Amino acid sequence: MSPARILSRQALAGLARDRSVLILVAFFAAMVLVTAWLGWSATATVNAIYADAAAYLSGAGQPVPPNPVSTSAPLAVLRNLGVYISLIGAFGAIVIGQHLVEADRRAGTLPLIGAGPFARRDIALGKMRALVTATAAMMAVAGVIALGTLLTLPSLVVTGPDLGRLALFLLAGWAYVTTFGFLALGAAARLPATAAGLIAATVVWLVITFVLPELTANLHPTAAINPVTTLAATPDAGVFHLFSALLGPVSLAEGFAWLSGDLLGFLPEGLAPRGLVPPALALSVALVLSGLFAAQAATRLDLNAGGPDA
Amino acid sequence: MPELRPSLSGSLLTIALRDAREQARDRVLLWATLALVAAAAVSLVTGAIALHGDAATYAAARAQLLALGKDAAAIAAPEFYPLKLLRGTIEQIEIMGAVIALVAGYRAAAAERGRQTLALILTRPLPHWAYGLAKILGGAALAAVALALVLVATGLLLRLVSGIGLGFGDAGRLALTWAAGVFYLTALFTLGFGLSLWAKSPVSGLIYAFALWILVVLVAPQIGDTMDPDNQVAGGVFAQLSVPKAEQDRIKAGFAGYESFRNGIEVASVTKHFERFTFAVLGIKDTYTGAPLDKVLAEKRGDLLFLFLFSLGLGGVVLLKPINPDRLTKES
Amino acid sequence: MPHATPAVSTRGLSKSHGETVVLHPLSLDVPQGEVFGFLGHNGAGKTTTIRLLTTLLAPTSGSACVAGHDVTAEPLKLRAAIGYLPENVRLYDQFTARENLLFFARLSGVADPVDAVRETLEFLDITALADRRVGTFSKGMRQRVGLAQAILHDPEVLFLDEPTSGLDPMGVRQLRAVIEKLHGRGMTIFMNTHLLSEVARSCTSIGVLAHGRLVFNDSMQAVADRYDEVGLEELYAGVAAAGVAA
Incomplete structure (x- = not known):
């Protein structure tokens, strides 16, 4: 077994035994279930309202429009999933990323690892591999629950292409959360003070989620976490068009929201993504860049620092 | 030997002042507050630019109508209330301010645990709850100063971008917003402090606090918002079905239980109470725009009371829960 | 006896x-x-x-x-x-030894904290450390300041x-x-x-x-x-x- 794989397995075993990581993953799974329930509730409520309204309209001799639920894409019931991935999933990845460095630092095992017969590169690769696996596991949990929801809701007809789009959506979600996980891993490796990596990565995430959408589209923070209101057109003012073009590629939360809307079928017709770079490309580039940052920082990690009160 | 007993108020002041001096030297919170000012300023300026765009669109449409010899009253002029521009500022306080308060609470606990000074303080002749109280009072003072800075800065910026100075009435509304914000941020500071003091390691406490922040500040209001039937269909379900208003009300009456449940999820979040109170006081919510302050306060005092009782209750829990001596060090 | x-x-x-x-x-x-x-x-x-x-x-x-x-x-x-010195005490890094000791003297209700701190520093022969930040201290120096906080209220x-x-x-x-x-x-x-x-x-x-x-x-x-x-x-x-x- 390669050193990177040994280190990765050890790190994953550590993650699986850390209570705060487990609680966050359970919280994420619970919220994905809530998404399922919200999807069911939304469908059932609109169906009931439609039945009431249809009875009134036919009684009044007026034409009855089609049920809005039947005209929307089946995957749209999962629209909240994108929001929870970008909130809880990203934060979970940040916690995992910082834990991969902090746990060794606090346990005082960094010098022991550093004295092992392998290259610094292997240490970085081992940690990154553990992160990538852990975030993939989170997305797998989300995928299983999402699939269960789609198959349980009787009014939905899910086709093969729909499942393909769901898989692509989960892949985009994985890329999005892993980007923040890499950031946290790199920040924790660079900043030795306790929780400094966690706080630094959280600040970046906050700016991307709540500040950039204000600059690109005058989207207030609460609108930025609503799957429907976040998909708003850029206001018709020169400044917003300029910011949208400049910041669009780094406004990853908006990019992920746009991709979610596109893949799950609730994107308003004709809504263009912010900036000229397609969101899928922007997310991929962000993942690669954050991965490089994590690799560089973890390779240069100070292996002498550590101990319970580090 | 004469018995040495410091006064309680003296001890509280000693601990709170030491904390304040440490924060002043450390500067992390100063930078965090400046970041909040910057975020609030961005909200304000982008809001003003958007409003300016609306006004320009209105002016162009009006000129076109007048040129065609038509009545310009057919289109509604965008209304301008300067305090409405503070919507983004309030939301940034709700979200980023909350994170800063949690981190400040974490730091207040982690600093003592990492240095073994908690054990030294707790073996001094003062009740253990007094230590917690001093820390919470210190947190409240920090929140008061930081929020004052944010609101004064945005108030001045508001004058700059709107060209309209704020009157005494507006200042009073801002003062009420400040007071509600101090309760809100103190509650979150207390949460971060308590969890970082009780958890196995302060970092775990911070992680739990962040997870609760996501749930209470972001997810609970978001669920309530998403469950609103009118938010489930683009453009609103009733508008799409072309149902008249009277019939809408009849149909909605049939969903009273659902609506109470939805509202229940929203009001379980302290953030929603802060938002409802400040949106009403500042006239951000349309139904309260221009309404007299006494009427708004009469309607919204429940939200302020919730904020107050929530902070008090959380503070009480932190003060009453004994400090576990196995948590005296950073890692235990 | x-x-x-x-x-x-x-x-x-x-x-x-x-x-x-x-x-x-x-x-x-x-x-x-x-x-x-x-x-x-x-x-x-x-x-x-x-x-x-x-x-x-x-x-x-x-x-x-x-x-x-x-x-x-x-x-x-x-x-x-009582006075208490726990194992591995670190004290407040950002503060000098004197500032740390004044803080604990006040919490102990000492009538004249400034005087008590001065006397304790002299008693332990660490007056030279008084105005240096504790963050720069070695383990032994910290231990002596830790001992000072434990005895300054006699x-x-x-x-x-x-x-x-x-x-x-x-x-x-x-x-x-x-x-x-x-x-x-x-x-x-x-x-x-x-x-x-x-x-x-x-x-x-x-x-x-x-x-x-x-x-x-x-x-x-x-x-x-x-x-x-x-x-x-x-x-x-x-x-x-x-x-x-x-």
Whole structure:
């Protein structure tokens, strides 16, 4: 077994035994279930309202429009999933990323690892591999629950292409959360003070989620976490068009929201993504860049620092 | 030997002042507050630019109508209330301010645990709850100063971008917003402090606090918002079905239980109470725009009371829960 | 000469965490003016005992008095009469030694904190460190400032938890000198330690704790009289092993 794989397995075993990581993953799974329930509730409520309204309209001799639920894409019931991935999933990845460095630092095992017969590169690769696996596991949990929801809701007809789009959506979600996980891993490796990596990565995430959408589209923070209101057109003012073009590629939360809307079928017709770079490309580039940052920082990690009160 | 007993108020002041001096030297919170000012300023300026765009669109449409010899009253002029521009500022306080308060609470606990000074303080002749109280009072003072800075800065910026100075009435509304914000941020500071003091390691406490922040500040209001039937269909379900208003009300009456449940999820979040109170006081919510302050306060005092009782209750829990001596060090 | 009221007195004092008994009922008297060495393996319950006696921990059963004050009934009076130096104290890094000490002097209710700090710095011969930030200090320097905060209010009983842990030989020697000076002033010192050589040189009485049970308690004079041939190390190994077997 390669050193990177040994280190990765050890790190994953550590993650699986850390209570705060487990609680966050359970919280994420619970919220994905809530998404399922919200999807069911939304469908059932609109169906009931439609039945009431249809009875009134036919009684009044007026034409009855089609049920809005039947005209929307089946995957749209999962629209909240994108929001929870970008909130809880990203934060979970940040916690995992910082834990991969902090746990060794606090346990005082960094010098022991550093004295092992392998290259610094292997240490970085081992940690990154553990992160990538852990975030993939989170997305797998989300995928299983999402699939269960789609198959349980009787009014939905899910086709093969729909499942393909769901898989692509989960892949985009994985890329999005892993980007923040890499950031946290790199920040924790660079900043030795306790929780400094966690706080630094959280600040970046906050700016991307709540500040950039204000600059690109005058989207207030609460609108930025609503799957429907976040998909708003850029206001018709020169400044917003300029910011949208400049910041669009780094406004990853908006990019992920746009991709979610596109893949799950609730994107308003004709809504263009912010900036000229397609969101899928922007997310991929962000993942690669954050991965490089994590690799560089973890390779240069100070292996002498550590101990319970580090 | 004469018995040495410091006064309680003296001890509280000693601990709170030491904390304040440490924060002043450390500067992390100063930078965090400046970041909040910057975020609030961005909200304000982008809001003003958007409003300016609306006004320009209105002016162009009006000129076109007048040129065609038509009545310009057919289109509604965008209304301008300067305090409405503070919507983004309030939301940034709700979200980023909350994170800063949690981190400040974490730091207040982690600093003592990492240095073994908690054990030294707790073996001094003062009740253990007094230590917690001093820390919470210190947190409240920090929140008061930081929020004052944010609101004064945005108030001045508001004058700059709107060209309209704020009157005494507006200042009073801002003062009420400040007071509600101090309760809100103190509650979150207390949460971060308590969890970082009780958890196995302060970092775990911070992680739990962040997870609760996501749930209470972001997810609970978001669920309530998403469950609103009118938010489930683009453009609103009733508008799409072309149902008249009277019939809408009849149909909605049939969903009273659902609506109470939805509202229940929203009001379980302290953030929603802060938002409802400040949106009403500042006239951000349309139904309260221009309404007299006494009427708004009469309607919204429940939200302020919730904020107050929530902070008090959380503070009480932190003060009453004994400090576990196995948590005296950073890692235990 | 021993006084009538012991400085530390426990009767059936015990502590359990759930099913785990950390300290079995402990009955112990430490007369005033003694330097009491509390010996035991790691995990024997020494730190738990100090935490019980300094009111940091509530006992599961039994009672304890320090300086005549009950740990449960009069915690504030008790805390006013004690000084405490935990193991591995770090203090506030951003503050100077003087600022750290002024803070603790005020919390102890010292009438003139500035004067008390100056006197303590002089007493410990660390005036030169007074205006340097603690963050720049070595372990030994921190330990001396830590000791200063524990004695600046002139407590009746001083609790030291592994005070020599991590100190170099010079640091150990300086600490011993301070303990001797404090003993000379009549202060009762209750010290957890591993170092038998320190116990032999500094302590006037000892107790040995093994797996939460007190297995030996006597004056150093009696130890010297009765166990002179086997020596302190053999005595400790013997009673500790007997305690484990029990």
